[in-house]
Amino acid sequence: MKFHWSIILLAIVLLTGCDKRGGDTVPDPQPAAYFWRTTLRFDSTELAFLHEHHVGKLYTRFFDVVMRDDKPMPNATLRFIDSVPKDVEMIPVVFIMENCLQHDLDQYSDQLVERVVQMCETNDLPAPHEIQIDCDWTLKSMDAYYHFLELVGNCARKHDMRLSATIRLHQLTMKAPPVDYGVLMVYNTGDANRSNGRNPILDYRDVQPYLKYVAKYPLPLCAAYPTYGWQLLYDREGFKSILHDENLADSTLYKPLPVNPLTQSQPGVMSHGTWLVVASRDLPELSDDANTTTWISPGDTVHTWTVAPLELLRVSRALQHERGNINRQVVIYALDSKNINRYNKEDYETFFHP
Numbered sequence: 485m486k487f488h489w490s491i492i493l494l495a496i497v498l499l500t501g502c503d504k505r506g507g508d509t510v511p512d513p514q515p516a517a518y519f520w521r522t523t524l525r526f527d528s529t530e531l532a533f534l535h536e537h538h539v540g541k542l543y544t545r546f547f548d549v550v551m552r553d554d555k556p557m558p559n560a561t562l563r564f565i566d567s568v569p570k571d572v573e574m575i576p577v578v579f580i581m582e583n584c585l586q587h588d589l590d591q592y593s594d595q596l597v598e599r600v601v602q603m604c605e606t607n608d609l610p611a612p613h614e615i616q617i618d619c620d621w622t623l624k625s626m627d628a629y630y631h632f633l634e635l636v637g638n639c640a641r642k643h644d645m646r647l648s649a650t651i652r653l654h655q656l657t658m659k660a661p662p663v664d665y666g667v668l669m670v671y672n673t674g675d676a677n678r679s680n681g682r683n684p685i686l687d688y689r690d691v692q693p694y695l696k697y698v699a700k701y702p703l704p705l706c707a708a709y710p711t712y713g714w715q716l717l718y719d720r721e722g723f724k725s726i727l728h729d730e731n732l733a734d735s736t737l738y739k740p741l742p743v744n745p746l747t748q749s750q751p752g753v754m755s756h757g758t759w760l761v762v763a764s765r766d767l768p769e770l771s772d773d774a775n776t777t778t779w780i781s782p783g784d785t786v787h788t789w790t791v792a793p794l795e796l797l798r799v800s801r802a803l804q805h806e807r808g809n810i811n812r813q814v815v816i817y818a819l820d821s822k823n824i825n826r827y828n829k830e831d832y833e834t835f836f837h838p
Contacts, residue, residue: 508665508703508704508705508809509704509706509809509812509813510648510665510667510704510705510706510812510813511646511664511665512540513706513812513813514538514539514540514541514813515537515538515539515540515541515813515814515836516539516540516541516542516543516706516813516814516815516816517534517539517541517542517543517815517816517817517818517819518542518543518544518545518577518708518815518816518817518818518819519542519543519544519545519818519819520545520817520818521545521818521820522560522561522562522563523562523563523565524544524562524563524564524565524566524568525565525566526566527821529821529824529825530819530820530821530824531569533819533824533832534569534572534819535569536829537832537833537836539572539819540571540572540573541572541573541575541813541815542568542572542573542574542575542819543575543577543616543667543815544562544568544574544575544576544577545562545577545578545579545618546561546562546576546577546578546599546600546603547559547560547561547562547578547579547599548560548578548579548580548581549578549579549580549581549584549592549596550581550584551581551583551584551587555587556580556584556587556589556592558599561603562603564607564609567609568609573613574609574610574612575612575613575614575615575616575648576600576603576604576612576614576615576616577615577616577617577618578596578600578615578616578617578618579618579619580617580618580619580629581619582619582620582621582622582625585619585621585625585628585629585632586625586628589628589632589635590632590635592632593632593635593636593638593639594635594639596636596639597615597636597639597640597643597645598639600612600615601643611643611644612645613644613645613646614640614645614646614647614648614664615636615640615645615646615647615648616647616648616649616650616667617633617636617647617648617649617650617663618649618650619649619650620652621655623658626658626659629661630661630662633647633649633661633662633663634662637662637663637664646664646665647663647664648663648664648665648666648667649661649663649666649667650666650667650669650708651666651667651668651669651701651703651705652668652669652672653668653669653670653673653690653691653694654694656668656694656697656698656701657694657697660701660702660703661703663703664704665703665704665705665706666701666703666704666705666706667705667706667707667708667815668698668705668706668707668708668803668810669708669817670686670691670707670708670709670710670799670800670803671685671686671708671709671710671712671791671817672684672685672710673685673686673687673690673691674686674687674690676714676716676723676726677722677723683755683756683789683791683795684714684716684789685710685712685713685714685789685790685791686709686710686791686795686796686799687795688795688798688799688802691799691802691803692802695802695803695806696806698803698806698807698810699806699807701807705807705809705810706810706811706812706813706814706815707800707803707810707811707813707814707815708814708815708816708817709791709796709799709800709814709815709816709817709835710791710796710816710817711791711816711817711818711823711824711826711827711835712790712817712818712820712822712823713788713789713790713822713823713826714726714787714788714789714790715727715728715729715730715732715786715787715788716786716787716788716789717778717780717784717785717786718784718785718786718787719781719783719784720783724778724784725778727767727778727786729822730786732757732759732786732788736762736763737761737762737763737765737780738759738760738761738762738786739759739760739762740757740758740759740760741758741759741760741785742758743756743757743758755789755790755791755792756787756788756789757787757788758785758786758787758788759785759786759788760783760784760785761780761781761782761783761784761785761786762782763782764779764780764781764782765779765780766778766779766780767779767780790826793827793831793834793835796835797834797835797838800814800835800838801838804838811838814835814836814837814838816832816835816836
């Protein structure tokens with residue numbers, strides 16, 4: 485009887501350890517950040533940030549996989565100018581466009597992993613312990629994507645690497661992908677096409693419907709939160725484009741408009757401004773097609789958005805209430821001087837350790 489009771493007690497301990505509020509945590513949790521530029525170069529602000537906040541992991545976009553000439557091809561490969569600090573682990577990330585999943589990707593799984601390994605060897609980087617795949621898959625593309633992840637995972641394990649994946653909020657309603665853990669992307673939660681007074685980067689009201697799925701999601705999770713800002717261009721018909729570092733203080737092009745009462749009603753939660761376009765401008769877009777431009781016309785409006793610290797913490801704590809370990813590792817998106825300067829040191833410490 486003593487033997488049987490021991491088994492029962494062990495089972496109780498194991499079940500308790502899987503309590504939904506605890507959840508499994510990611511391997512070696514540390515403060516982390518995404519690096520999402522096409523050139524690996526750090527300025528003094530970024531290096532100081534990594535050191536000051538003891539950032540231990542840098543999820544670094546190595547390249548994208550896009551459709552070109554009717555087949556999946558690598559695109560926007562990272563150029564290595566600087567080295568990641570020695571006490572920071574670089575985790576290669578590969579972004580895959582969803583339309584690539586309409587094609588047979590079996591032959592590309594080994595190529596993807598080998599390309600990452602080769603990039604590390606060529607640039608004298610330590611062999612990575614992990615690869616992450618980023619893809620905005622849907623229910624329609626899920627089976628093809630999960631099959632591809634299984635193949636990538638098999639190849640990664642041959643190189644003693646883990647495989648992780650990004651998880652968007654709407655993907656919490658589907659079965660979990662076949663990876664070692666997921667990074668829940670808690671940003672881009674709204675619809676930039678809708679002008680409803682909500683912050684399209686992050687708004688608790690857009691996160692709240694998914695909270696019930698977080699606790700029981702059958703995959704170790706950590707959370708990624710936004711530190712970036714947006715400049716969104718609209719015309720009379722709706723959303724037009726995302727602008728990049730436009731000088732809105734240029735009075736020959738832009739005129740500030742009064743703050744929207746919808747944002748004034750939530751002080752400390754939203755950070756929003758609106759500018760009226762008063763002169764035309766032909767603005768080249770950041771794309772592979774050099775001929776692609778955005779025509780900014782008088783009467784268009786530019787809405788700027790950032791996430792106020794109180795709103796980010798509200799969302800972070802709501803997620804932690806549902807799954808106690810989700811903030812054991814917090815990832816900020818993304819490491820960039822402009823983003824770093826949006827918040828003060830105390831804010832970041834609270835973000836990383838809510």
